Amino acid sequence: MLPKQWSKVFAQQQKAWLRHAAPELVSSLLGWWTRHGRHGLPWRLLPGGRQPGPDDLLPAYPIWVAEVMLQQTQLTVALPFWHRWWSRFPDLESLAAASRQDVLHCWQGLGYYARARRLHGVATDLVAAGRPLPTDRAGLEQLPGIGRTTAAAIAATAGNSPDPILDGNVRRLLARLLAFPAPPRQATPLLWTMVELLLGGRGARDFNQALMDLGALVCRSHTPLCHRCPWRLPCRAYSQGIQHQLPVRQALAPIPHVMVGVGIVLDHQGKVLIGQRQPDGLLGGLWEFPGGKQEPGETMADTVVRELQEEVGLTVAVGPELLCFDHAYTHRRLTFAVHLCHVTAGEARPVANNQQIAWVWPHDLHHYPSPAANARMIQALQEHLAGT
DNA sequence: TATGCGTGGGG
DNA sequence: TCCCCAAGCAT
Missing domain, CATH: 3.90.79.10 (Nucleoside Triphosphate Pyrophosphohydrolase)
Known part of the structure; x- marks a missing residue:
């Protein structure tokens, strides 16, 4: 671990640089994403695969379910479960009316079963109270099973709100872009500040999806494809040739x-x-x-x-x-x-x-x-x- | 802050 | 085969 003072200096330097560089970084990111083709979630879930415009409001329920399924789970793994869920529980009311057993049965094989229990509990409570699913980040974050990243992902995907996410992809991207000298395993306040500076207050729908696609397809965990990366020139890890050594791994406890x-x-x-x-x-x-x-x-x-x-x-x-x-x-x-x-x-x-x-x-x-x-x-x- | 919580894909 | 780890959250 780094000396505390060193960390503070590092953080200040990086924030200052990011404030300055953010517009160009976002521009090259979105440019890459547009050329590369949009692979984001809403474009898979919308009927006919149509593309939402910046002012379109998408239904929150299917996005809520998908984002919860996607916690610690890759898109290709979760997608068949989402389709099964969609045919079984197409809206909040049908989910609320289902039994715990039916819900678990639909979730069987996906893991982290508390997620399914909480989805069911939220649906039951909302329908009983006659209230719809919240669509803003603050409201979503009050729900059990929804933290800041999932709330932001739902709000930004459904309503294009200015809420950045900080998932594993974004943490890895930032760790390399800034040559982050510590394990970025958790979503720290510093990392949140970084991604907020990067977003710069605009609608985050495309931004979030573009970041995740860049992380999943280019800035990959094992073998980053730097020659395809729109951030290759500003990337500090690349310029120092240490992209393979980042992010710094956290030592894991032995598994019994x-x-x-x-x-x-x-x-x-x-x-x-x-x-x-x-x-x-x-x-x-x-x-x-x-x-x-x-x-x-x-x-x-x-x-x-x-x-x-x-x-x-x-x-x-x-x-x-x-x-x-x-x-x-x-x-x-x-x-x-x-x-x-x-x-x-x-x-x-x-x-x-x-x-x-x-x-x-x-x-x-x-x-x-x-x-x-x-x-x-x-x-x-x-x-x-x-x-x- | 550290740990419990599933499963399957990929190097 | 074995290890890492993936669109995190709760406690």
């Missing part, structure tokens, strides 16, 4: 690895047992086969027996391993060992970690929203049953 034992319990009819996770926290509200962490000294069979006892009050006999695979979350790595089981004693009931349980026909499992790792287990189970 955990072994997890999972039991797929079949009853005498052939139904299987699933449990629904608590509504909040990791994978909240999703359904999965019972299981949990392997404790020191346990065999995997021990783990499955103990977890089934603790979670659903069943005593089971552990059969053969159905499959074993790795799954990585952002802050944890898991290895799942999945075993077929049958009940030897007890009656299934929700005890810990579950708000409810259900015995389900294997071919009905897809009606229950479940995390990606569990979806792999379901597939393996169905292949196993088809083969026997």
Whole structure:
């Protein structure tokens, strides 16, 4: 980390330069964007792909949904989910009228499930109060799940308001343009000031989209394509030849690895047992086969027996391993060992970690929203049953 | 200020 | 294979 005094001097110098250089930077950015072709979100979501003029107002609801889906998620990944959502919940009222299960089911596979819960909660509250979705940044920022960047993205995309964003693309662009000597991981006040100076108070619809396109297509994380960049000449990282070393990376904490034992319990009819996770926290509200962490000294069979006892009050006999695979979350790595089981004693009931349980026909499992790792287990189970 | 929160694509 | 990381936010 840099000495505090040094940072302050650096910030003052950069701000002064940016005030001076902003008009030319914006002009070359928008020029590049116009020549290059517009790839921004509103041009993908509007009927017929028509292009909005500067004074056009676009509907806030679909943009709100899209921008929340796009938090920490790339456009190409989110787009199919957005289309599914759009056909299922085309307006605030239909979303408010849906059940939590339907909403999670539509979101299944996209991750960060609290986003879906909050979208649903906001829709429910607004419709109950008879109020529309806010369209200004301040109003949007009051909603749960909406921070400054998402609020600005919605307001600027829908209404061309003068609200810059500061997402990962913009942080990386600024880090290179200014040869930023510290990790720009968080949206700091300094970085906000920088992007405000750059925008200069004009409508931000095209500006925000152009910045994100430049970051995604040219000023890429691994291999920046500087020869195509409209900011190549003013870019300090490029002039110093250090564009590959920027942005400065933040040291990451080591990621723990955990072994997890999972039991797929079949009853005498052939139904299987699933449990629904608590509504909040990791994978909240999703359904999965019972299981949990392997404790020191346990065999995997021990783990499955103990977890089934603790979670659903069943005593089971552990059969053969159905499959074993790795799954990585952002802050944890898991290895799942999945075993077929049958009940030897007890009656299934929700005890810990579950708000409810259900015995389900294997071919009905897809009606229950479940995390990606569990979806792999379901597939393996169905292949196993088809083969026997 | 640091950490929890998912998943899939790309080097 | 392994690691990074992506249109962030809440606590």
